[in-house]
Amino acid sequence: MTDKYFEFIKKVQAIAQIGQSFTTDEYARENYEELEKLSHEILEAYTGVEQVRPNIYADYKYPTAQTSVRTLVINDTNQLLLVQEKDSGLWSPPGGWCDVDTTPRQAAVKEVFEESGYAVEIKQFLAVFDHRLYLDRPSFFSTHQYVFAARVIGGEPVPNHETLAVEWFDLDKLPQLSRKMTLEEITIALGVLVNERDTYID
Secondary structure, eight states, rough: OHHHHHHHHHHHHHHHHHHHHHOOOHHHHHHHHHHHHHHHHHHHHSSSOOOOOOTTTTTTTTTTOEEEEEEBBOTTTTTEEEETTTTTSSSOOOOEEOTTTHHHHHHHHHHHHHSEEEEEEEEEEEEEEGGGGGGSOOOOOEEEEEEEEEEEEOOOOOOOOEEEEEEEEEESOOOOOOHHHHHHHHHHHHHHTTTOOEEEEE
16 A cells, blocks of 8 residues: 555545444444444554554544644844753654643744743734644644744743753754654745745745
8 A cells, every 4th residue: 555545544544433423324324334343454454453442533523733832042142942852852843732621822832931940922913834744754733833933932842741952953954853743844934034925834
């Protein structure tokens, strides 16, 4: 199978989950359940891994893209703030999921502080990425990533339970990046910032 088939499987599972959540027709429900079972078997065959849940969207009433934030913090010497992730050992701009009842701006500020120890002020909204389009291999979940530019207004570098290190890097000497944000995404977002372009939206 190709990666396109993986996308088909995810779409079928989403349709099956939506149907089971909203249909009032018992015959239709049985069909959606059968569709889910079939997609589960195909997913196991495709990945070669036994799936714990019959549907990757089982926790969703209506499957939608997840929302995350990443923040490009630039200092006075034109360096980019990155954090080293504890789980992978690789680097990324600070960020994470948007919590319930938290605005994207609030989430961005919160994630920078929690992961790096720096308090920041958001200066610009740079981009919205469909993150799966930039990955080198498929992802189970669809993520819309909101990217901001910010400057430090306080604090000091302090890693937390998710990060090993906090460092500034020259833009042309970035370390190996994690899958959380790719070099292509960073380059596009920096292009918006440096060249004063309109917000980039996938």
